[in-house]
Amino acid sequence: MSQYDHRTDPADLFLTRRSFLSRCGMGMAGVAAGGLLAPSATVAGNPLAVKSPHYRPRAKRVIHLFMNGGPSHVDTFDPKPKLTEYHGRELPIETLKTERKTGAAFGSPFQFSKHGENGVEVSDLFPNVAKHIDDICVIRSMHADVPNHEPSLMLMNCGEARLPRPSLGSWVTYGLGSENENLPGFVAMCPGYPIQESQNWQSAFLPGAYQGTYIDTRNQEIEKLIEHIKNEHYSTDEQRRQLDLLSKLNEEHAHQRQNDEALETRIQSFELAYRMQMEATDAFDIGREPEAVREAYGDTVQGRQMLIARRLIERGVRFVQLWHGAGQPWDNHDDIEKNHRRLAQQSDRGIAALLGDLKRVGLLEDTLVIWGGEFGRTPTVELPTPGANQGKVNGRDHNHHGFTMWMAGGGVKGGYVHGATDEFGFKAVERPVHVHDLHATILHLLGFDHTRLTYHHSGRDFRLTDVHGNIVHDIVA
């Protein structure tokens, strides 16, 4: 059989085994020979049934904290004393091309200090996150392809800058299913929409069940968070009575039809839905958390999202993506000091509380937390462009040549710094990590050979990393 297909049990996805076979690009003969599939009545039709990856995973679930807009690495996790030294002067190195014109060196207005056992430097923007630095692996040598938001968001999320391709969360949910069938397997939260909107969590050619379920966290009422989760007219008892009648009628119907598997699957889906109503309501209702916990996360959209993320992860949701805000909040072309401080304040406590909670209950061990944007920002100051910025000359432009992301838990080395940008923070120069490499590494941590997690579509096997991606073994604990 083809070495390319993902060998977990993708038969689960489809109502019939045959429609699955066509997707995997294997002929009937191939399957018979491989003896791969044992279609099971209980999982047929449920695309979220739990599946095993290629080898033993280090991480079983993912929380992706997306700092959309592009946080500045030289102001957060990548200290550059040399930049401060040159502040206001022209850089002695080439000013690389980014989206807009930038000028002189712009030393960070924030103070860095050493944290944790290894003395990893973090700026005073993230005092609370810094307390967890011993669990955090900082990758200072990230790089992407272009300095524009749209393609960079697509690259970071879907591994392809332009064409419709499944997102990381979709691939992971396709590969692993979800441990709680009463909740969506992949949840994307944002107050409003980020740039590129739902393309960021698209399933593209994968079945719709793998698309991120979008939760607009501007809402706080549960029934506005998940579609059709609550019946506005009937009580739970009434609904139970409906379902009892339904199941009797369906049973008789199926009985006359040799208890056809596809009929059984749909019967099950109603019981699942019934339980999902309670479970989802419970999962999203942070009012059930003690006051002290809510206080620790902070009563902000960020805090609420982090808390929901924790509750979802605890309940077995596979992939939670959490966006800082609508549009591109971290895109500070002006007033970076004021704005970065505000943005960091909005999220620092929540992130720290989330890491702390996960650690306390032992979930951090196999939950991968990812923090970062679609790129970083220039070490040089952005020059005025009418209409594009406010001309204040106190912000930074996009920078895809070098930036920082960090990961925690899920089998990464804590208190570890990987790679480096040049001495001013413009470009990744030591052990550079491309976005494709990051994807390959994330899949590796989840137990996948990224070259074998594939899906047959349009005449060929597609994968998240396309023809790229090298695993960064150095960051794996």
Add this chain to the structure above:
Amino acid sequence: MSLYRSIPCPGFAAAIRPASSRLPSLAVRGVLVTTLLVGAVSPSRGDEAAKLGRPKPPSDADTIRFFESEIRPLLAEHCYSCHGESTQEAGLRLDRRAAILRGTDYGPVISTEAPRDSLLLRSVRHESEMPMPEGEEKLSGKQIDALERWVEIGMPWPDEPEPDDAPDDDPSNHWALQKLTPPPIPAIRAPIDSEWARNEIDLFVADRLADESMTPSPAADRGVLIRRLHYTLTGLPPTYEQVERFRQDPDPLAYERLVDELLGDVAFGERWARHWLDVARYADTKGYLAGGVERKYPFSFTYRDWVTEAFNDDMPYDDFLRYQIAGDQLVESEGHDRRHLAALGFLTLGRRFLNREPDIIDDRIDVVTRGTMGFTVSCARCHDHKFDPIPTQDYYSLYGVFASSTEPEEWPLIGDPKPSPEYDAFLKELAKRENAVEEFLQQRVDAARSADGIAEYLRAAHAAWDGGRDAVNAEASERKLHDKLLTEWIEFLRSARSPENPNHDLFAPWHRLRVPRDRDGDDGVAEAGDDAAAGELTSLRQKLDEANPDSIEAVATLYGEFLHESVVKNEPNAGGLAKRIGLGSGSPLDLNTERMRPRLFRGDRNRLRTLDNKIIELNGAHPGAPPRAMALVDKPRPIDVKVFIRGNPGRRGDLAPRRFLAALSDDPENRELFRTGSGRRDLVEAIVDPDNPLTARVIVNRVWMHHFGQPLVETPSDFGVTTPRPRHHALLDHLASELIAGGWSLKSLHRKIVTSATYRQRSDLRPEYADTDPENTLWYRANRRRLDFESLRDGILATSGNLDDATVGGRPVKITEAPTPPRRTLYAFIDRQNLPGVFRTFDFANPDLHSPRRHETAVPQQALFMMNSPMVIAQARRLVASTGFAQASSTADKVRWLYRQLLARDPTSNELDRATTFFDGVSENVDAPPWDQYALVLYASNEFAFVD
């Protein structure tokens, strides 16, 4: 067997392999062999490979041992991480002999003429621009020697099977590329009942069943059949009355009459249009665009409605494709009806990828090639197709076709607008919105030409004089001026410093006053004798003398007033200065609304866009707006493009003349070039050519799939060489040949399929075949099918009596709004960017990509929709509030009425009992029995959701 034998890329295998007698069809063989030779002739890769097909070098145990001990480990250790199975930098892989011969995307790495000069060896010797291995130390002298020796002796390699991507067979043998010939029709034989077959389909099915000693299932009863027919042909359920009438119809041809009746129903076109819209990746929006830009396609619906009409009219399938790919040429050059322009939506309605042309074209190539021929040409965008005989050059031949086509500036009207009150209202509103745009621009014009405005530009020009782009931006932003206009002012003033410039005298004082000792200026005073504007200049000088301004601010004010008076206010007379620098002069004062538009600064551009969008919105949404076609036209000068190496428009390879795919051409080496304009007309003629082996097979397979729930060929949009011959190849070919012979009538195909005994079988499972053919690939029974999203929603609306099935076509409606519009789901507004969850939940076709077939999942969110959605509850309530329901008096009568309404049958006594029990459980403080809750259960039932 030659050591140089195994070349994995099917193309090159064909290129070097001598014509073999086992190839079945001369014509097709010729096609493929030469196709690949065409590829081979290109200097990039193939000719080296071809040359290497020379007599065989020594290949004995010793050389193989040498390879295994010295060469393979070396390659594995130093090369495979970048040029191995998972990564192929520059397209090169070194883990297979044939791949090494193929070389990189840019050319060969092995030279047979001078092996020691091979690029591969020069690179490891660090004699080339790309010293290898990259990022590692240079190989040792011993290692390099070994590699040199190995190349010199002909690269011995053990005879090992090529993994995955090299199908053994010559692609010209591939079943789907064989020309279509009607296969002999088999005779019926045991164990199949000789009376069973109703038409040829059954004879083919019986033949395969007989091979396996299997028998077909008996015909389903009429109650089952009418529901099956209604849903597959029209997507709507039959009513109780229709079912009863049919069941009791004594006419032996009642079934055939019913088929004809349904094929004649407009609902047929609506149902099958939706199937085609999946192929056409139809949506009503462009996808992601930056903030504020209108994303809706104003006239996408005209394409959707055209498809419906075409199916209802039984337009021959070849014409159906002709209009969709080259309709503009048929209309413009051959006088076909203008309404067919709407068919071009097939090409234009894809995602717009932020207007990146290569991606838009890729989408069009994909929808055309996969959609009509099941040929995955877009795989060849970056490199020759991995499996199929499609060289990159062929992709760019089609690219040229679409790069030579463009969308017209204004969508053409389809026919003349009919006078109506709605149309009048539309015109009135249109005029209003157009005026708003005009007024907006006029205000900007007036401001820029007012005395104050002119003065402000002069001041800004002074301030930004030497500062370059950044200073202009800063000044414009500070003073709220249009930056482009300010730049023009500066250029204008700068050029006026030259004594030859006609405006020299006019601005000499300004320059002099601006810079007290302007070296470039002289003391030129405005008094040149024969200047037509001499009088005006004199008056300017007088004013300057009188005012004796002491600051540039004041000078600017004076100039502002002067220019406004003598130019702007004088324009109607158009003499003197007004003529020289006023309207029509090209100066910064030459401003009208049209010239203002491209000069607006960003903030105003956005404001204007909002106003423009209101016009677009009106054109698209106003019920009186005349429908237009989202057409495509040919560019005046069609172009051929060069291959984009690895898909990168910045790296160009060989020219790819516009012509058809080599693999599907009779004489690939001498393929005719496309001649008609962009070539779309030639392209579609090649697609619908009866000799094209794919087109008819592909559409037959699609139609079969929608009738039976399973296609004959498992991958309906990929008939490439990796797709195995279907078990019912002969049946497919029979139907495809017949389709062509019958003038491409799709309705005939439908009729043939649904009147077959095969279609009429019962859907009961057959435990005796559960092991031999669990998936029913031999069609020994019908497949039980779950309703898709459209049929489910339409069925719910139809049975609640709420479906508007009289209105056909028109603008899309938002079905997720409450109350849900009572239109068929076909008419739902499809926002491809943020598709509402319910579509996704119910496995709706992804509107971003051509969709060969839908996924079928059973996620709990589907059940949540049935249990909780306001839409379903509203229909249940509507039912029990209807007069029909009220007229049923007893509980049993009410239950019976609901069963008839929803399931088109009478309830069993058991089912009546269950209803009674259901209401018994209701608590006593409820006034009336919750009939709506009961009705909802019937909606949610499997019987409602499945078709036997």
